[in-house]
Amino acid sequence: IVAQGEIMSTNMVANYLEEQGVKVCLLSALDFMRTDKNAEPDSQYIKEKLGAIMKENEGYQIYITQGFICRNAYGEVDNLLRGGSDFTASLIGAALPAEEIQIWTDIDGMHNNDPRVVENTEAIRQLNFEEAAELAYFGAKILHPTCVQPAKFAGIPVRLKNTLDPKAEGTIIDNVLLKGKIKAVAAKDNITAIKIKSSRMLFATGFLRKVFEIFECYQTPIDMITTSEVGVSMSIDNTSHLNEIVDELKKYGTVTVDSDMCIVCVVGDLDWSNLGFETLVLDAMKNIPVRMISYGGSNYNISFLIREADKARALQNLSDVLFNKK
Numbered sequence: 001i002v003a004q005g006e007i008m009s010t011n012m013v014a015n016y017l018e019e020q021g022v023k024v025c026l027l028s029a030l031d032f033m034r035t036d037k038n039a040e041p042d043s044q045y046i047k048e049k050l051g052a053i054m055k056e057n058e059g060y061q062i063y064i065t066q067g068f069i070c071r072n073a074y075g076e077v078d079n080l081l082r083g084g085s086d087f088t089a090s091l092i093g094a095a096l097p098a099e100e101i102q103i104w105t106d107i108d109g110m111h112n113n114d115p116r117v118v119e120n121t122e123a124i125r126q127l128n129f130e131e132a133a134e135l136a137y138f139g140a141k142i143l144h145p146t147c148v149q150p151a152k153f154a155g156i157p158v159r160l161k162n163t164l165d166p167k168a169e170g171t172i173i174d175n176v177l178l179k180g181k182i183k184a185v186a187a188k189d190n191i192t193a194i195k196i197k198s199s200r201m202l203f204a205t206g207f208l209r210k211v212f213e214i215f216e217c218y219q220t221p222i223d224m225i226t227t228s229e230v231g232v233s234m235s236i237d238n239t240s241h242l243n244e245i246v247d248e249l250k251k252y253g254t255v256t257v258d259s260d261m262c263i264v265c266v267v268g269d270l271d272w273s274n275l276g277f278e279t280l281v282l283d284a285m286k287n288i289p290v291r292m293i294s295y296g297g298s299n300y301n302i303s304f305l306i307r308e309a310d311k312a313r314a315l316q317n318l319s320d321v322l323f324n325k326k
Contacts, residue, residue, distance in 0.1 A: 010064050017062060025060035027053060029088065030077065033070035039081060042073070043150070047095040054096070065092070087147040094154035101151050101158045105142055108162040109171030110135060112184040113319045117312050121319070124171050124183055131183055131267050132158075132173045134301045138186045138265040148173060182268035182277065185318045187311055191223065191261040192239050193291055194246070197231040198253025207252070208232065214248045223263060224294045224303055233292055235263065235305055258291060262311050265303040266318060270295075278302060284321035288314045 014024045032049035036042045057063070067085025072078040080087050086103050093101035107115075109123040110132070127135070129152040136145035142160060151158050157174040196211065211232060215222055218241035222234045231253075236242075242257070249255045266281050278295060281302055292305035306314055 010066050014064050017064075023059070023061045025057045025063045027057070027063055027065040029066045029069050030071055033080075033088065033091070035070055035072050035078060035080070037073045039072070039078075041070075041080065041087075041091050041150070043091070043095070046091055050092065050095050082144055082146055084144070084147075086144060087150075090148050090150045090158065093156050093158075094150035097154055098156055101148075101156055102161055103143070103158060104161045104163045106162065106164055107142065108165055108168035109160040110142055110184065112323055113315055114185075114187060117187075118315050118319050120324070122323070123168070125169060126176065126178065127171060127173045127183060128177045128300070129173055129175060130177075130298075130300045134265065134267045134298065135184055135186045138188045138263055138267075138301075138303070177269060179269050180274060182266060182270070182281075182322050184267050185315060185322070186265055186267065187315060188223070188237065188263040188265075189308060189311070191235050191237055191263050191305065192242065193233060193235050193258040193261050193305055194249070195231060195233040195256045195258075196249050196253045197256075199230055210252060211249065214245055217248075218245055220245060224292055224305055226292050226294065235261065235292065260308050261291060261305055262308045263303050263305055264311065264314050264318070265301050266322070267301050269300070270302055271299045272296060280321065281318070284318045285314060288317065 010026060014026045017024045032046055032053055034042045034045050034049075054063070065088075067088040068079050070078055070080055089101055089103060092098075107123075109125075110127065111121040112124055113121045115121045129148060132143060132148065133145045136143040148158050151173075152175065155175060157172055159170055159172050161170040162168045198207070208227070211234075212222075215234075215236075220236055220238050220241055222236060224233075224235040226233050239259075246255050246257060268277075270277055285304060288304075288306055288310050290304050290306055294301075294303040304314070
């Protein structure tokens with residue numbers, strides 16, 4: 001069991017279980033959880049240290065430790081930066097290795113659409129790791145997009161369970177891909193679109209490199225990108241350096257900015273060889289003004305950049321066409 005970050009919470013869990021007659025071993029994450037000089041988990045160190053600790057503490061029914069905290073490469077108390085306790089659980093599960101990693105939250109797994117916006121959504125029973133990462137990145141807050149990477153590489157399934165309904169099946173995430181199936185829809189808010197139009201881009205080399213270097217300089221990731229012969233459009237969700245970025249881009253062409261946008265993504269087996277899938281998705285979006293479309297960069301995702309004002313209608317339309325067959 002990986003309890004939420006605080007030491008106190010692990011003690012509380014341990015005391016409760018011992019009162020129920022369960023033989024519990026309390027481990028300190030600081031004894032085996034470490035990051036390297038690049039602030040990435042030191043997987044080999046974790047595996048060796050945890051293996052030795054488990055060997056010294058055999059025979060317990062349940063082992064409990066803290067999530068999120070670790071030591072860095074210099075021995076200082078630090079944190080894992082992303083994914084919190086879920087990331088810790090995934091690292092431990094991969095290091096042991098475990099048969100299954102379970103993440104308990106307050107809903108019964110990932111849903112096929114946003115239940116806050118769309119009526120009659122359903123929990124998804126199975127997701128491929130790539131599908132889960134796409135959903136997490138584009139709005140499914142139940143899971144951090146990178147926290148299950150250790151489990152993915154180790155081939156260990158991750159199950160999302162509901163603490164309020166323990167008997168619910170939840171969502172299993174593994175390396176199995178169900179062919180020919182669209183799984184879910186998600187949305188990411190607070191997106192800004194930037195378009196730069198320049199005749200200097202025509203037949204030129206190095207133009208996109210110059211554009212990307214501006215975003216790199218200001219530590220601003222790009223979500224979506226589309227290009228034409230004389231223009232490129234990008235979307236970002238971090239606008240802290242928007243003015244500086246726009247000023248730099250104006251050196252290369254005419255720049256326009258659209259704010260109050262959102263990205264709606266459809267996730268599933270969206271390989272280009274699946275005839276008609278993109279047509280089905282586009283049909284659901286036929287009455288929604290679309291600023292950008294991204295398709296082909298991933299076999300699991302097709303994304304649309306639309307106005308936030310159209311988000312609820314777009315999500316409902318996609319549910320009706322893709323899942324409710326209306």
